[in-house]
Amino acid sequence: MYICVCNAISERQLQDAIAQGAANLADLQAQLGVATCCGSCADTATEYLPGGRYAADVGAHAGGLVGEFEVTVLSREAIRRVA
Ligand code: FES
Secondary structure: OEEEOOOOEEHHHHHHHHHOOOOOHHHHHHHHOOOOOOOOOHHHHHOOOOOOOOHHHHHHHHHOOOOOOOOOOOOHHHHHHHO
């Protein structure tokens, strides 16, 4: 979902920037360019910052970026042999 249509900034980009330390709208503007054109996204973007309505979503998203996971890659040949 796009938060800033003018600059094609997605919710995920916004959450990543905040998880990596953006602490206010000025940081988001500097890092992403959000709210630097028409400005209509400024209030929504601000709601993702600490204390905002969607701040908890940033933490949940950031938690998904860390931790270990295992990826198994099978070649087409191996898949044919298994099937
Ligand atoms: S929608 Fe973000 S600056 Fe216009």
